[in-house]
Amino acid sequence: MSLTTSDFLAAWWTIAVGTLSNASCAILGCYLLLRRMSLLGDAISHAILPGIAIAFLLTGKIASFPIFLGAMGIGVLTAFLTQLIHRGGVTEDASLGVVFTSLFAIGVIMVSAIHSVDLDPGCVLYGLIDAVPLTTQPFLGFEVPPAVGTMGSVLIVVLLFVNIFWKELKLVSFDPDLATSMGISATLVHYLLMAMVAGVTVTSFEAVGAILVVAMLIVPAATAHLLTDRLWSMMLVAVGVGFLSSLFGYIGALLLDTSVAGMMSVVAGLLFLLAVFFSPRYGVVSKVWHNLALTLRISGEDIIATIYRAEERAGGKTSGAGIGLGESLRAAGGGIVGWLAVAGFWWQGLLDCRGSLLILTPDGRRRARSLVRSHRLWELFLEENVELPLDHLHDPAERVEHFIDRHLQEELNDVLESPRKDPHGRPIPPLDSMDEA
Amino acid sequence: MITYNTLIVLLGTSLLGANCGLVGSFALLRRRALIGDTLAHATLPGLCLAFLLLGYRSLPAMLVGAFVTGVMGIVTVALLRHWTRIKEDACLGIVLSVFFGWGIVLIKLIQNETTSGSKAGLDSYIFGKTAGMIAQDVMIIGGVSLFCLLVVMLLFKEFKLVAFDASFARAQGWPAVLLDLALMGLVALTVVIGLPAVGVVLIAALLIMPGAAARFWTERLESMLLVSAFVGFVVGLVGTSISARVDNAPAGPVLVLVGSSIFMLSMFFAPRRGLVARLVADRRSRLRLENRRFLEVLFDLMEPALPERQPIALADVLDHRGWSSRDLGRLVDRAEKHGWVDRVDREKLRATEKGLRKGARYALSHRLWLTFLDEHPDQIAAYANLSSTDPAELLPADLMESVRGKLLASGRWPSADLLETSEELSR
Numbered sequence: 061m062s063l064t065t066s067d068f069l070a071a072w073w074t075i076a077v078g079t080l081s082n083a084s085c086a087i088l089g090c091y092l093l094l095r096r097m098s099l100l101g102d103a104i105s106h107a108i109l110p111g112i113a114i115a116f117l118l119t120g121k122i123a124s125f126p127i128f129l130g131a132m133g134i135g136v137l138t139a140f141l142t143q144l145i146h147r148g149g150v151t152e153d154a155s156l157g158v159v160f161t162s163l164f165a166i167g168v169i170m171v172s173a174i175h176s177v178d179l180d181p182g183c184v185l186y187g188l189i190d191a192v193p194l195t196t197q198p199f200l201g202f203e204v205p206p207a208v209g210t211m212g213s214v215l216i217v218v219l220l221f222v223n224i225f226w227k228e229l230k231l232v233s234f235d236p237d238l239a240t241s242m243g244i245s246a247t248l249v250h251y252l253l254m255a256m257v258a259g260v261t262v263t264s265f266e267a268v269g270a271i272l273v274v275a276m277l278i279v280p281a282a283t284a285h286l287l288t289d290r291l292w293s294m295m296l297v298a299v300g301v302g303f304l305s306s307l308f309g310y311i312g313a314l315l316l317d318t319s320v321a322g323m324m325s326v327v328a329g330l331l332f333l334l335a336v337f338f339s340p341r342y343g344v345v346s347k348v349w350h351n352l353a354l355t356l357r358i359s360g361e362d363i364i365a366t367i368y369r370a371e372e373r374a375g376g377k378t379s380g381a382g383i384g385l386g387e388s389l390r391a392a393g394g395g396i397v398g399w400l401a402v403a404g405f406w407w408q409g410l411l412d413c414r415g416s417l418l419i420l421t422p423d424g425r426r427r428a429r430s431l432v433r434s435h436r437l438w439e440l441f442l443e444e445n446v447e448l449p450l451d452h453l454h455d456p457a458e459r460v461e462h463f464i465d466r467h468l469q470e471e472l473n474d475v476l477e478s479p480r481k482d483p484h485g486r487p488i489p490p491l492d493s494m495d496e497a
Numbered sequence: 498m499i500t501y502n503t504l505i506v507l508l509g510t511s512l513l514g515a516n517c518g519l520v521g522s523f524a525l526l527r528r529r530a531l532i533g534d535t536l537a538h539a540t541l542p543g544l545c546l547a548f549l550l551l552g553y554r555s556l557p558a559m560l561v562g563a564f565v566t567g568v569m570g571i572v573t574v575a576l577l578r579h580w581t582r583i584k585e586d587a588c589l590g591i592v593l594s595v596f597f598g599w600g601i602v603l604i605k606l607i608q609n610e611t612t613s614g615s616k617a618g619l620d621s622y623i624f625g626k627t628a629g630m631i632a633q634d635v636m637i638i639g640g641v642s643l644f645c646l647l648v649v650m651l652l653f654k655e656f657k658l659v660a661f662d663a664s665f666a667r668a669q670g671w672p673a674v675l676l677d678l679a680l681m682g683l684v685a686l687t688v689v690i691g692l693p694a695v696g697v698v699l700i701a702a703l704l705i706m707p708g709a710a711a712r713f714w715t716e717r718l719e720s721m722l723l724v725s726a727f728v729g730f731v732v733g734l735v736g737t738s739i740s741a742r743v744d745n746a747p748a749g750p751v752l753v754l755v756g757s758s759i760f761m762l763s764m765f766f767a768p769r770r771g772l773v774a775r776l777v778a779d780r781r782s783r784l785r786l787e788n789r790r791f792l793e794v795l796f797d798l799m800e801p802a803l804p805e806r807q808p809i810a811l812a813d814v815l816d817h818r819g820w821s822s823r824d825l826g827r828l829v830d831r832a833e834k835h836g837w838v839d840r841v842d843r844e845k846l847r848a849t850e851k852g853l854r855k856g857a858r859y860a861l862s863h864r865l866w867l868t869f870l871d872e873h874p875d876q877i878a879a880y881a882n883l884s885s886t887d888p889a890e891l892l893p894a895d896l897m898e899s900v901r902g903k904l905l906a907s908g909r910w911p912s913a914d915l916l917e918t919s920e921e922l923s924r
Contacts, residue, residue, distance in 0.1 A: 098587040099531060102594075148764050148772055154530040154709045161534075161702030162757035165750035168624060168698075172745045185623060185698075186601055271538070271698070272601070275594030282587050318605040325598025332591060336581055344580050 070193035073205050075310050077192050078324060080211035081264035082276050082302025084218045087295050088257050089281035094233040094291075099153070100139060101277040103160035104254065105261040105270055107138040109167025109184065112262060117174060128214075128259050135258020136251050138163065164270070187269035187321045207267065214263045221256055222295075225249065230291060268321040275325035276302065279332050286335040286342045301331050358462050359392035359401035361431055364410060365461075366391040367420050368428035372486075382417030429489045434464040436482035436489075437472040443483040444476065453483055503741065506627050509635040510733035510752070513691050516642035517700075518707035518729025519649060520687045522722050523680055525708040526660035532571060532681070534701035535593040537688045539570025541600025541697050544622055545607060556633065556693070559622075563689045570596050571681055597697075625696030625749030627737050634693060641690045645683050649722075656680060657718055696749035706756035707732065713767035732756045784831075789859050791828045792837060794818055795848045796856030796911070803912050806853070808845040857915040862887050864909055869900045 092101045111134045115127040138159055145155035171184060196203040222229065228249050231239040236246045257277070264273045284297035309324030316323070337344050367383050374381035383391075385402070392398035402418070405411045410424035420428060438460050439453040448456075464472070469491075473479075482488055499507075524530060540563035547562030548554065570592045577588040604619055621629065649656065658666040659676045667673040684704065691700040711725035736752035743751075765772050794817045798809045815825060829846060832838045837852030848856055865888045873896075889897055904910055 093584075093587050096584050096586050098584075098590040102590050145764065149770060150709050150712065150764075151525070151528055151530065153528060154525055154705050157530050157534065157701060157705040158709055158757060158760055161699055161705070161753050165699060165702070165753035165757070168750040169746055169754070172747055172750075186605075271597050272594060274590055275598055278587055278590040279595065282583050282591055285583060285587075286581060313602075316602070316606065317609055318602045322598040322601030322605065325594050326602055329591070329595030329598065332595070336577065342582050347580075 071310060071314070073193040073208060074189055074320060075306050077189060077205070077207045077211055077267055078306030078310065078320070079303045080208065080215050081260075081267050081273075082280065082306050082324075083299045084211070084215045084260045085264055085273065085276035086280040086284075086298035086302040087218055087222060088253070088260055089277040090284065090291065090295050090298055091229055091233055091253055092257065092277060093281040093285055098278045098282075099156060100142070100254065101257050101261075102274045103142065103156050104135045104138050104258045105265070105273045105277065106160040106167075107163035108134050108258055108262050108265070109164050109270055110134075110170055111167075112265065113167050113170035113174060117170075127262060131258045131262035132255035133258075134163075135254045135256075135261070138258070139251060139254040183269065185269045185271060186319050187265065187267050187272065189267040189320045192267065210263055211267070214260055218256065218260060221252075225252070229253065233291075268324065272321045272325045275328050279325070279328040280305070283328075283332045283335045286332075286339040301328065304331060355397055356401050356404050359397050360405040360410070361427070361462055362391045362393070362458075363388045363398075363401060363418070364405065364420060364424050364428040365431045365435070367411075367418060368425065368432055371420070371425075380414070380419060382414060382419035384416060385418065388418050430466075430469070430491075431461050433489045433491065434469055434472075435461040436486065437469060437476065437479070438464065439482050439484070440476055440479055440488070441472055450483060505632055505635055506630045506741070507734060507737055509630045509638050510627055510694055510737040510748075511730045512635070512638050512642050512733070513694055514703065514707070514729030514731070514733030514736075514752075515726040516638070516645055516687055516729070517691060517703040518711070518725035518727070519722055520645055520680075520683045521704035521706075521729075522708035522711065522718075522725045523649075523656055523660050524684050524704060525712070526718075527663070527677070527680065529681075529684075530705045530709075531589055531701070532574070533684055533688060533704040535574060535589045536567045536571055536681075536685055537692070537697050537700045538593040538600075539596035540564070540567040540689060540692060541597055541622070542566045542603055543569075544692070544697075545600055545603035545619065548607060548619065549603065556637070560637070560689050560692070563692060564685055566596065567685050567688060568682075571685070600697075621696075622692050623696050623698060624747040625692070625694050625699070625752075627694045627740060627748040630694065638690050641686050645687060648679065648683060652676070652679065660718075694748060695752055696747070699749040699753045702753040702756060703729065703732065706753070706760045710756075710760040710763040713763040713770045716770075728756075728759055732759065787824075787828060788832065788835075788837075790818065791832060792848070792852055792856035793859040793863055795838065796853060796860045799848060799853065799856075800860075800911070803853075803915075806847050808841040808847040810845050812844070854915050857911040861911050861916065864904055864911075865897075865900055868904045868907070869896070872900065872903060 089098075089101065092098050108131045111130050112127065115130055119126070141159045142152070142156050145158060146152050148155075150158070168184070192205050192207045194205075196205050197209075198204070199209065228239070228244050231242065231244060232246050232249045239249070240246050261273050261277070264276060268276065280298040280301035281294070283301045284294040287297050288294050305324050305328035309327040310320055312327060313320040313323035335343065338346075340346055366388065367381075370383050371381045388402060389395075389398035392401045402411065405424070406413075409421055410427060412419050412421050412424075435457045438457040442448050442453050442456060443450070473491075479488055521530075521533065524533060543562035543564065543566030544559045545562075546566070547559040550562075551558055573592050574585070574588045577583055577591070578585050583591070607619060655666075655671060655676050658669075658671060659673055659680070663673050663677070666676070687704065688700050691703060695703055707725040707728040708721070710728050711721045714724050715721050732752055732755045736755040737748065739755065740746045740748040740751040763771065766774075768774050769778075791814075794814055795809065798813055798817065799807060811822075811825065811829075814820075815822060820828070829838060829840070832852065833840065836849060837855060838846050838848050840846045869888060869892065888900065892900070
């Protein structure tokens with residue numbers, strides 16, 4: 061396959077239009093996502109179809125400024141009708157469902173009746189992004205497809221809108237009550253946002269169709285939401301995801317010889333899936349990893365605490381007492397987790413083997429002593445403050461001991477006035493015994 | 498007139514509508530109205546995959562494929578909601594658009610590989626095509642509908658519980674997750690069999706609209722299901738007839754529009770719960786409240802001169818309450834019609850015996866409330882919208898007794914001879 065200059069230009073313009081419309085959608089999508097109104101975006105993108113059909117009948121074009129304005133009107137109307145039917149006693153999701161399917165149905169019937177090559181039900185679904193490079197207009201000495209101009213101006217409008225209403229949008233998204241009390245009309249901001257969503261949807265519509273524009277509105281924003289916590293960085297990431305899905309969507313569609321718009325949303329979905337699994341903070345893998353690490357730490361700590369108690373019974377650290385592997389696995393709750401915990405603590409130099417016994421290294425002993433100290437302080441604290449019976453003290457302390465840090469330990473020690481014995485009469489080990497050194 | 502083909506199509510769509518109404522009602526009550534939409538869009542790749550794997554059009558295989566990816570879609574929604582910080586609405590949108598995009602990618606692939614003849618078959622799944630329905634389709638629809646009906650009848654009590662209060666059901670030890678899954682399974686089956694007729698994009702509407710319309714007509718689940726199934730039946734019947742007669746009217750959108758028309762009619766004109774009925778009822782209760790206030794004020798003003806019925810100046814009445822003079826004029830006109838007041842002249846009026854009796858009763862109830870609130874100001878919040886109800890209906894008997902005593906002692910009990918005939922309040 062040899063690439064000619066025109067092929068390259070076509071690729072360049074298609075990706076450009078995809079990126080521009082993805083960027084506008086992604087930025088507004090962030091607000092939709094944060095306000096839990098993603099489906100309103102979905103609904104609006106369906107609902108503008110009759111408007112597009114009417115406008116097409118009147119002007120013969122899909123994207124033009126009057127249509128942009130008309131779509132904004134329909135966006136507001138959709139949000140308003142949904143609210144109205146909701147007030148009429150229908151749940152919010154059902155009223156949304158009724159409104160947008162009805163408007164979409166009207167649109168489909170109108171489009172079918174128009175019978176035009178440029179606007180058929182297929183185009184409603186797939187969009188015409190493949191046709192973008194086919195027509196060009198001279199602009200500053202370059203041959204530029206008009207769609208690039210349209211999408212570029214829409215992006216500028218979106219950026220202006222977000223810039224001007226930054227504070228208001230942010231407040232309304234995160235705390236509508238606070239916004240209202242500060243004199244910002246949440247309703248007005250809501251309808252402004254819906255108008256913008258409709259405007260952006262209608263211009264992106266030509267490129268990717270009614271349903272896939274939903275992917276551009278929601279998926280990049282959701283991906284970004286998994287990766288970052290700040291609004292502006294969320295928008296940046298969302299735009300980046302939009303760009304990547306345009307780029308790889310186009311390449312993928314070229315390789316498989318299939319729909320560019322469909323491929324773009326599939327790529328966006330794959331990027332989202334990557335974020336679901338591998339996001340550093342909110343990803344499934346990192347969650348599982350953290351849970352596993354915590355489980356191993358707790359099991360290992362249970363093991364060294366058990367050895368420490370064995371030493372205590374045998375008469376102190378010099379006794380060299382240890383416990384068998386079987387007993388330590390039982391202390392860890394058994395199974396593969398126990399093995400991993402033993403291996404991990406051995407690796408960290410906290411445990412050692414002597415014959416068939418597991419014994420503590422000096423480091424391990426220090427850690428175990430601190431744990432037992434936490435455990436017994438907590439038991440005493442529970443006994444004095446919660447007045448639990450003696451035989452109910454061990455279990456809660458066994459759970460909490462792993463989460464009591466040095467600082468809390470000190471506080472407990474002060475509150476309990478540096479006690480020497482726990483409620484069972486066993487000694488509370490001192491923080492750092494001098495003889496350790 | 499009616500051919501065998503038309504009969505088949507009508508039978509198929511009306512059965513489908515009825516089944517959508519039945520299953521959709523539960524989804525609606527469970528607040529899962531839009532999951533049908535996501536599910537439907539997610540069936541598209543399954544349809545295409547089945548076609549790609551088999552290489553020819555086989556309805557049962559494609560429906561199975563659609564069911565598989567549809568269920569994959571809702572399972573994905575559930576997993577995303579459970580695993581990530583993304584909220585349910587966005588999960589629905591993500592699955593809907595990405596699966597649909599996947600489907601479109603596959604459709605284009607199929608179009609590349611095959612002749613245009615078989616490709617048209619796939620396109621018809623997007624907006625629906627009833628005309629091509631054959632006896633086999635109707636058998637499938639009938640079988641699935643029967644199955645759904647049986648499941649609903651067997652699990653009626655459980656579904657009812659989960660639909661109205663899922664957390665209560667869980668707390669009571671019902672397997673709420675399993676029941677939810679069963680419900681979603683029925684929704685998935687219904688969506689899948691509706692695809693050939695209504696299409697991927699709009700089948701969800703058929704699930705939502707009959708239930709939403711039926712909700713306006715009844716308060717009981719049993720009758721709601723019946724009404725909803727009937728509405729769905731009518732939607733199928735009427736929608737198909739229209740779509741068959743009008744050129745270029747794809748079946749799916751027409752059915753949806755028939756559904757939304759019925760929904761709109763229900764929303765406006767249903768007795769009791771409809772908007773018109775509620776407006777009328779609102780207006781009536783507002784009138785009742787205004788009349789009550791008016792007679793109460795009139796009684797207050799005439800009370801000092803009783804038993805003599807001295808005329809009262811309209812201006813005094815206006816002083817007493819924040820009515821505009823036009824409102825007051827209307828109130829007086831209405832009261833006159835009811836025979837509660839006589840106009841003495843343009844400026845003055847007085848209550849009739851009948852009006853006084855009513856006024857005395859309202860004033861008593863008002864004063865009892867005032868006394869009660871004087872004594873127990875901490876209770877205000879517990880008894881909202883006080884003045885329009887008889888306190889004896891709301892207050893416990895012992896409290897009522899003490900409030901009565903207080904009011905009697907204050908000497909503000911309305912004149913006894915006006916009251917004894919109406920209520921035993923003065924006892």
